[in-house]
Amino acid sequence: MKSFTPLADTTDLDPKGKVAVLGARTPLKLDSGEELGPFNMAYQTYGTLNADKSNVVLICHTLTGDQHVANSHPITGKPGWWADVVGPGKIVDTERYFVVCSNTLGGCMGTAGPREINPKTGRPYGLDFPVITIGDMVRAQALLLDHLGIGDIFCVIGGSMGGMQVLQWAALYPERIHAAVPIATTPKHSAQNIAFHEVGRQAIMADPNWHLGNYAEKGGNPHAGLSVARMVAHITYLSEEGLHKKFGRRLQNREKVTFGFDADFQVESYLRHQGITFVDRFDANSYLYITRATDYFDLAADYGGKLADAFKGTKARFCVISFTSDWLYPTAESRAITQALNAVAANVSFVEIAAPYGHDSFLVNVPEFHEVLRGFLASAAEARGI
C-alpha cells in the first residue's frame, strides 16, 4: 500500500514535475461543502520570475491536458501540448514571461485526484475523492500561486476547460489578473455538452473492470470504457469537414470492406488509436470527476443568472477567441461572453478565427490564431510595462 507523501518542492521532470503541498494549514473549502487538505499540486514553470513579479503567465489546460505545456511529456515522450506557442522566442515567450501551468485538481498527473492517496486512509481516493468544480480548480491554482509568492498574474490563458478557468479567474480574482484570454470556451455547459460527457462516463462505468471506481485496489483497469469515452469525446473536438478531409471514406490498409467489424475505415482505426493511447496517460476516475466539473460549470448561475455580474468592476483586458468550425463550444458562446464583458464596459477584443479543425483548432498550427494571440499579448505587456 502506497503512503501519502507530502513531497517537498521538487524539480524532477519525471513524471510529476514540480509538486507543491497546499491546504496544509487551512484546507481548501470546496463548492460541495467538503474540505480538502493537505493536498499535492503538480505544476511546471518555464522562464524566470522578474524582480517585481509582474511577468507571470498562467496557462490553464484542457479536460485531458496536463501541466506539460512546453516540455516533452514524461509518459508519451511527445512534445508539450502547446510547445509551438510556449517557449523561448515563441508567442508566449519564456524569455520574457514566467509561465506557470498546474495539473488540475482532480487530475491524474500528480495533483490530488481520485488516483492519489487519501492521507486520511492511506489508500487511493477512488470515488471517495470529493466532487469538484471549475471554481475549486481555480481556488486551488490561486493557492499554488500564493505558495509560489506570486500575487498578480499578468495574463491567464486557456482553451476549452482551460477557458472556463480563465473566466472563473476573472470572476473570483479580478484584482489579481491584468489580461485574460479565454479560447474556444463557454460560460456554461449546454445540454448537448453534458449529454456527450454522460455517454463517456457511462462507457467507463459499464466496464466490468471499473469496480465502482475501486479498480486500483481490485486490480485491473477500465481501459475499454475509458477508450470509448475518449473516442466519443474526440469526435466532438474535430469537425465534419476536418474528418472528411483527413479520412473521407478511405479504407484502412485494404482494398475493399471485409464484411466484418474490424476497423475497415481509416476513421475507425484513427479513433481506436486515440482511445488506446489515451488510457496510457489518463485515469478513468479522473475522467469522471473532470467531466463532471465542466458539466456543473454555469458561471452566470453563481451571479444571480446574469453573466455580466461575474465580471463587474473588472480592470483586465480580455481577448475572447473562437473558431468557425468549433461545434462543441460554438462562436455564439464566445459572443455571449463578449456581450457580458461589454455590458460592464470591460476592455475586450473578440475574434472568430476561420479554421477547419473544429474545437481543437487552438491546439493546431493556425497562423491567424497565433497572430491574434501574439498581438494581444504584446500590447497587454506594453500596457503592463513588461
Place this chain on the structure above:
Amino acid sequence: MASDRTSERGGSRVEGRAIHHISEARPGTMRVDFLEIGRMVAPGCHVLDIGCGDGALLYHLVHDRKADARGIEISPEGVFTCVSRGLSVIQGDADTDLAHYPDDAFDTVILSQTLQATRNPEEVLRQMLRIGRQAIVSFPNFGHWRVRLNLLFGGKMPLTGCLSHPWYETPNIHLCTIKDFADLCRANNIVMERFIALNDRGQPDAFGSSLKFANLLGEQALFLLRRGS
C-alpha cells in the same frame, strides 16, 4: 455593417470592406477626416469606434491622442488586423451589438463612413448617444452638387469619389443628404454641436455655418453630436 471606409496607403487610395494591410498611422499619410475626428477626442477619453475597419483611426486615437479607444468591426479580416496590432476590437455589428453596452459607457462614440451602411440608422444613432456622452458621425453627402448633376443629367445612380459602388453592389443602403441628417437629429432631440463639410479627400472646406451651402458643396459631412436636454 459593411464598412465603405476608405484608407490611404502609400499615397494610393484603397477601397473596400476588408483591408488586409495596415495603413500607416503617420499624420502625413492619414486620412484628413481622421485628424479632424482626433481633434475632437480629448486625451484619456473612453472612445468607441464603430465600423473601425483596419483600425487606422483607432491606432491614431490610441497612440497619438492617448485615448482609451475600442472598436467594433464586422469583417473578420478587419478584426484580425486590429487585434493583431494590439487594438481592442470586437467582431460585431452596429445594428445589433450596441444594445449590450451600458448607458454612458464611453465619452465619445464614433461612426465614420458607416451610418449609410447600417440597416437602421436612426436606432444606431440613438444607441450611440445612449452609450456615449457625445457622438461623432461622418457620412457621404448625397446632396453634393456633383451627385445632383449626375442624376439630373446622367439619369443614373451617381458614382463619385465617395460613392464609388454601382447600385447593385453598394453596401450603402441608407444614403442621405446633410439636410436629411440634420432633420433626423432634430427629430431625435440630438444637439448638433459642430459640423464640418469635407471634400472627397476628407479635407475641410470653408462653408461657414450654413448647412444649406454645406449640403450643396460638401462631399462628406462630419458632425459632433450630443444628447438634447
